[in-house]
Amino acid sequence: MIPDFTMKRKTKNARETKALAKQILKNHPKHKIWLLYGDLGAGKTTFVKGLGRALGLRESQIKSPTFTFVVEFEPLIHYDLYRLDALDDLTLELLNEHLATGKRVVIEWPEKIERHLTLPHLKIRFSHEGGDQRSIEIS
Numbered sequence: 056m057i058p059d060f061t062m063k064r065k066t067k068n069a070r071e072t073k074a075l076a077k078q079i080l081k082n083h084p085k086h087k088i089w090l091l092y093g094d095l096g097a098g099k100t101t102f103v104k105g106l107g108r109a110l111g112l113r114e115s116q117i118k119s120p121t122f123t124f125v126v127e128f129e130p131l132i133h134y135d136l137y138r139l140d141a142l143d144d145l146t147l148e149l150l151n152e153h154l155a156t157g158k159r160v161v162i163e164w165p166e167k168i169e170r171h172l173t174l175p176h177l178k179i180r181f182s183h184e185g186g187d188q189r190s191i192e193i194s
């Protein structure tokens with residue numbers, strides 16, 4: 056399938072990645088579901104920090120959860136499915152409830168749930184480009 060649009064950006068530090076999140080929020084206010092792909096350390100959580108800040112949260116509130124895979128804030132629901140081995144019915148039910156709220160939902164490691172996702176969403180792919188450089192592709 057040919058995406059409606061695709062945009063590729065390079066960032067050279069964490070600050071630029073956070074600023075990019077804010078810019079994407081501004082450009083896509085109606086897109087509530089963001090899937091964040093990319094290896095460990097590629098910048099997904101850093102990006103969510105920038106998004107959280109743009110939505111009025113403190114950056115320190117956004118972190119990679121260790122004992123849970125989802126953290127819910129007023130303006131934002133943050134999933135990190137890295138440690139989820141199997142998608143059980145209960146987890147899927149919770150996800151569907153969250154998606155139905157109409158709140159912004161961002162999902163790190165979305166490979167684990169993408170086949171169940173029927174709602175429109177943005178895909179954002181993060182890659183290491185050496186040192187502190189990252190490329191970030193939105194489609």
Ligand SMILES: Nc1ncnc2c1ncn2[C@@H]1O[C@H](COP(=O)(O)OP(=O)(O)O)[C@@H](O)[C@H]1O
Binds near residue numbers: 095
């Ligand atoms: N251009 C950049 N964009 C995002 N993070 C960067 C960048 N350059 C360096 N970093 C650092 O890389 C790390 C990215 O970690 P994190 O955001 O937790 O990645 P992920 O959630 O993808 O595993 C952070 O320590 C961040 O400060």
Ligand SMILES: [Mg+2]
Binds near residue numbers: 099100101119135163
């Ligand atoms: Mg992360």
